[in-house]
Amino acid sequence: MTTLELRAVTKRYKKDTVVDDVSLTVADGETLVLFGPSGAGKTVLLRLIAGVVEPEEGQILIDDEDMFDVDAEHRGVGMAFQNFALFPHMSAFDNIASPLTVGKRSVDEIKAGVDRVAKLLKIDHVLHHAPRELSNGQKQRTSLARALAGSPPLLLLDDPLRNVDAKLRFEMRLELPQLLAGQGATVIYVTQDYKEAMALGQRIAVLAEGRIAQIGTPEQIYLSPKTIDIARLFGDPVINCYDVVGQRDDTGVFVELSKQRLSLDDSKANCVDKNSVLGIRPESIKFVPENTPGSIPITIEAETPLNEKVVTLALTEGGREMLISRPSGTVAPTTGNAFVKIDQRALLIFDQTTGENFVDSSEIDVDRGVAA
Secondary structure (H helix, E strand, O other), rough: OOEEEEEEEEEEEEEEEEEEEEEEEEOOOEEEEEOOOOOOHHHHHHHHHHOOOOOOOEEEEOEEEEOOOOHHHHHHHHOOHHHHHHHOOHHHHHHHHHHHHHHHOOHHHHHHHHHHHHOOOOOOOOOOHHHHHEEEEEEHHHHHHHHHHHOOOOEEEEOOOOOHHHHHHHHHHHHHHHHHHHOOEEEEEEEOOOHHHHHHHHHHHHHHEOOOEEOOOOHHHHOOOEEEEEEEHOOOOOOEEEEEEEEEEEEEEEEEOOEEEEEEHHHHHHOOOEEEEEEOOHHHHEEEOOOOOOEEEEEEEEEEEOOOOEEEEEEEEOEEEEEEEEEOOOOOOOOEEEEEEOOOOHOOOEEEEOEEEEHHHHHHOOOOOEEE
């Protein structure tokens, strides 16, 4: 069993606070994704856990043992660095084998261990090459293979697919969850790619400016983002946002878009009489015939095919842009005037001043920082 707990961990470099009062718990065998933009503090947080750098404040506990003054090599942590950190004088095989060699495994165990992860990561054909002979993608996978080879109980992966080509990256998104589950390790996985975060993480911790902005399952983060900024980080095309004012009448809570009433459930009642931002995911908007009740008139400006989907850029009657996403092969208007209907169950509503979701935060977060 391997658990990880961070308690109010803070790291500063001179006057800059790069990790700010971060607390979270990762359960045994869980894969937690640290997601956020560049500079959010993700890599520094991994280095703190690994023991490469020490925090100014807070505690890091592995299996309930405080890691204060415990050197990196004694923490039972495997790490794949974003910058590869391969030994230049060693072949790819020897780089991958290094944790097994340190563990004093037999020659046969070392070969079997290296071959296993090398085949999974599709680098078995370059095992005898020096790092300088490898492409960046091969270096990245060699670094990942080295982290996996020793079967560490706690695995820290710093954007390990960043330099991998698009095809292999897609394949690895499918294969990595099985690979990590087979390791039985507790995993912290860093990425800036929201699709990767949603594909690999049992939970996602969104980092912003060194702080945890939200923790939840991929579904909770996507469907109930805590802030408008988080909503914008997840989704392609990006979420549609419109300034509105929440209203209420005898039939319930609603907002208006293009003179059309959009009903909100009672959990969003805090938006009434407040300047708000209405969030509509592009896939929640469907083309409908003109006479459909509740339809909104639009003017189509452009259409872009994106492999599995088609994205339409349109304008509402008031001249506001609207992005509409539909599966490829779906019949829909491509030019001129058209009508759409919005799935009102999927509407999000945020405070225009603070950016906070009007739905109570207890309905958004899974026990903050604690694995379900």
